[in-house]
Amino acid sequence: MGCEEKEKECAALLKSCGLRLEESSLEWLSRNELEHLGKALDHRPKSLRGPKIAIALAERLLVVRTREGRPGRLKANKVQQTFERRRGQRNIVLKARQMGLTTWVAARFFLKTITQPGTLTLEVAHTQEAAEEIFRIVHRFLDWLPDELRAGTLRTGRANVRQIAFPQMDSEYRVVSAADRNAGRGLTVQNLHCSELARWPGDAADILAGLRAAMAPEGELIMESTPQGVGGCFYEEWRKAGETGTVRHFFPWWMERRYRSEAVDRTSLTEEERALMSAHDLKLSQIAYRRKIRADFRGLTAQEYAEDEESCFLASGESVFELAAVEARLATAPEPVERRRNGELEIWLPAMKEKHYLVAVDPAGGGSEGDYSAAQVLEMETGLQCAEFAGHVGGLELARFVTELAREYNGAWLVVERNNHGSGVLALAETACGYRRIYRQGGQAGWLTTSVSRPAMIGQLDAALVESPELFQSRRLLGECRSFVRLPNGNTGAQSGTHDDRVMAMAMAMAARAEMAVRPRR
Numbered sequence: 001m002g003c004e005e006k007e008k009e010c011a012a013l014l015k016s017c018g019l020r021l022e023e024s025s026l027e028w029l030s031r032n033e034l035e036h037l038g039k040a041l042d043h044r045p046k047s048l049r050g051p052k053i054a055i056a057l058a059e060r061l062l063v064v065r066t067r068e069g070r071p072g073r074l075k076a077n078k079v080q081q082t083f084e085r086r087r088g089q090r091n092i093v094l095k096a097r098q099m100g101l102t103t104w105v106a107a108r109f110f111l112k113t114i115t116q117p118g119t120l121t122l123e124v125a126h127t128q129e130a131a132e133e134i135f136r137i138v139h140r141f142l143d144w145l146p147d148e149l150r151a152g153t154l155r156t157g158r159a160n161v162r163q164i165a166f167p168q169m170d171s172e173y174r175v176v177s178a179a180d181r182n183a184g185r186g187l188t189v190q191n192l193h194c195s196e197l198a199r200w201p202g203d204a205a206d207i208l209a210g211l212r213a214a215m216a217p218e219g220e221l222i223m224e225s226t227p228q229g230v231g232g233c234f235y236e237e238w239r240k241a242g243e244t245g246t247v248r249h250f251f252p253w254w255m256e257r258r259y260r261s262e263a264v265d266r267t268s269l270t271e272e273e274r275a276l277m278s279a280h281d282l283k284l285s286q287i288a289y290r291r292k293i294r295a296d297f298r299g300l301t302a303q304e305y306a307e308d309e310e311s312c313f314l315a316s317g318e319s320v321f322e323l324a325a326v327e328a329r330l331a332t333a334p335e336p337v338e339r340r341r342n343g344e345l346e347i348w349l350p351a352m353k354e355k356h357y358l359v360a361v362d363p364a365g366g367g368s369e370g371d372y373s374a375a376q377v378l379e380m381e382t383g384l385q386c387a388e389f390a391g392h393v394g395g396l397e398l399a400r401f402v403t404e405l406a407r408e409y410n411g412a413w414l415v416v417e418r419n420n421h422g423s424g425v426l427a428l429a430e431t432a433c434g435y436r437r438i439y440r441q442g443g444q445a446g447w448l449t450t451s452v453s454r455p456a457m458i459g460q461l462d463a464a465l466v467e468s469p470e471l472f473q474s475r476r477l478l479g480e481c482r483s484f485v486r487l488p489n490g491n492t493g494a495q496s497g498t499h500d501d502r503v504m505a506m507a508m509a510m511a512a513r514a515e516m517a518v519r520p521r522r
Contacts, residue, residue: 262288
């Protein structure tokens with residue numbers, strides 16, 4: 001159907017239920033009239049002259065809390081209007097903080113829920129606190145609807161801290177935290193909003209996959225977040241959006257009209273500031289605000305107040321490794337010559353006669369969730385990465401697998417971290433598997449990672465990535481390096497939603513190889 005036909009249909013729909021959005025005629029809407037509006041939400045007929053009906057209806061019907069803390073009619077800002085104009089069926093939004101996008105998505109999906117029968121809307125926030133704040137927004141929409149509408153067609157059957165049900169419309173609105181792994185399970189979801197996806201806890205990609213599986217074929221998906229470093233689920237979704245048919249939306253901080261301060265003197269402008277003003281038609285008051293946020297947020301400015309689609313990722317997350325070196329190697333890293341165990345084991349260089357090898361193992365518990373058990377195979381003489389494994393195995397299964405791998409690589413030295421689960425794997429490798437060439441440290445089997453040895457291990461790996469990037473073959477390892485960051489508690493590790501098992505196995509492999517190089521081999 002062409003645009004002209006859609007406009008005619010939309011105008012006919014509105015005319016058939018006698019609605020004029022600019023008049024006070026919304027109190028007595030019947031289910032039939034709400035359905036007519038639901039069919040027309042995404043149209044912008046000439047007869048209405050202006051924004052899409054979704055925006056017009058939201059501004060006429062919905063109430064938000066203003067910046068002054070008082071209730072007021074929703075008035076779509078530039079970011080909200082731009083998103084609504086460009087929006088597709090699947091969307092990903094990279095944005096600066098407090099742009100009003102979360103409020104608009106809640107408004108859009110609320111309107112769809114109350115005007116399209118059989119709709120289930122699911123909002124997934126990164127924390128329980130954030131989920132509760134989003135639901136307060138939705139409850140405010142409901143509470144300020146006309147009394148006649150709330151008592152009639154939109155009378156609620158359930159309204160609590162997690163969901164609102166509209167029995168007459170057979171529709172429901174739910175808000176949950178990403179920490180709830182059962183979110184979406186057993187449901188058919190028409191509208192899915194993934195809020196602050198970069199900050200979801202645990203395995204965000206796995207959670208998102210489960211939610212996508214719950215979506216109806218014609219469902220609408222909106223993923224949005226401020227950036228948090230290179231790597232992780234949100235970064236990968238943003239990077240692959242072109243391949244998946246997802247519409248990218250980028251909203252830099254200057255699109256928010258409130259982000260202004262008292263204008264600076266033009267003579268004080270730096271070359272960078274002049275270039276930014278010229279490229280984006282910025283005002284002196286916006287440059288003044290930029291100086292203020294740079295003073296307040298310092299290293300987090302690019303993360304919280306994004307200015308372009310690349311530097312906001314590279315400058316956020318406080319990466320431990322030299323990202324330029326990691327990215328350069330990622331561009332040239334080879335494909336493995338062989339994959340086994342459904343891709344869990346990748347091999348680039350098979351074992352060669354008369355060469356000596358090392359197999360370093362970072363064990364995990366072996367469950368289907370959480371950390372992976374990881375193993376790295378290095379050539380002893382050069383330190384070249386030959387093979388890599390990562391999988392949800394532990395105990396005897398892991399002990400059997402790594403000893404078989406060590407035997408395949410000419411009876412390699414087996415270096416197993418003895419922290420936590422490792423002591424059991426070591427015992428099984430020696431007893432049940434009968435493997436004898438096991439690395440010992442201070443007379444005790446296995447490698448011990450401590451608060452002293454860990455920083456040295458990571459530093460050695462960082463230096464090798466810069467000085468000898470050709471040693472590293474695994475794209476998965478390099479991907480983990482991108483998202484290995486300095487954490488708020490001062491430690492280092494995987495940023496939220498990512499893993500560092502391959503990184504730690506490689507750091508241990510390199511440290512053990514270096515130690516063995518200066519002591520006699522048995």
